[in-house]
Amino acid sequence: MKTCNNCGAQVEDVAKFCPECGFKFGSIAEPRAVVTDMYDHTSEFSPEDIANNKLYAILMYCVSLMGIIIGLLAAGDSPYVRFHIKQSLKLFICEVILGLITGALFWTVIVGIVGGIAIVVLAVVDIICLVNACKGLAKEPPIVCKIGFLK
Ligand SMILES: [Zn+2]
Known part of the structure; x- marks a missing residue:
């Protein structure tokens, strides 16, 4: 189970949308795009x-x-x-x-x-x-x- 970022409802791990509020998973939880700085090691x-x-x-x-x-x-x-x-x-x-x-x-x-x-x-x-x-x-x-x- 995971928690909905929007309403806090308990949702199945595989769910793409929250059944309670319709929040779309992955829109916020996805890893931030890494800014590739070739000089940053x-x-x-x-x-x-x-x-x-x-x-x-x-x-x-x-x-x-x-x-x-x-x-x-x-x-x-x-x-x-x-x-x-x-x-x-x-x-x-x-x-x-x-x-x-x-x-x-x-x-x-x-x-x-x-x-x-x-x-x-x-x-x-x-x-x-x-x-x-x-x-x-x-x-x-x-x-x-x-x-x-x-x-
Ligand atoms: Zn929700």
């Missing part, structure tokens, strides 16, 4: 792994390389931590490359401006990653993931 990790190692992931987006090293040493065997090590390493490499280019060519106004904007964008990406890590998600950093290295 949260479902690939066990909830225990995420719960136990969330803090390391958060740390990586707070203190960058320092957090990566801490995560590697403290929980390097956790798939969830390894995922975030890869993502934050990607971010870190982008920041370093961008910093070097902007630093070397800042006198050419255009690089100075574009580089400056890109640094701000990367900082925003880092904050998004930090928020996702706080939520216990395993999402690739936006924009940076499009570059497609360190898969």
Whole structure:
């Protein structure tokens, strides 16, 4: 037996409509359509792994390389931590490359401006990653993931 979502009547499991109120089963009870986000890997990790190692992931987006090293040493065997090590390493490499280019060519106004904007964008990406890590998600950093290295 199952309970009608609409009127609470007890209904046979196989019933397509509630005999009491005519409610159509499956219209609400059906599983929600999963929005496939190819950059969201949260479902690939066990909830225990995420719960136990969330803090390391958060740390990586707070203190960058320092957090990566801490995560590697403290929980390097956790798939969830390894995922975030890869993502934050990607971010870190982008920041370093961008910093070097902007630093070397800042006198050419255009690089100075574009580089400056890109640094701000990367900082925003880092904050998004930090928020996702706080939520216990395993999402690739936006924009940076499009570059497609360190898969
Ligand atoms: Zn009903």
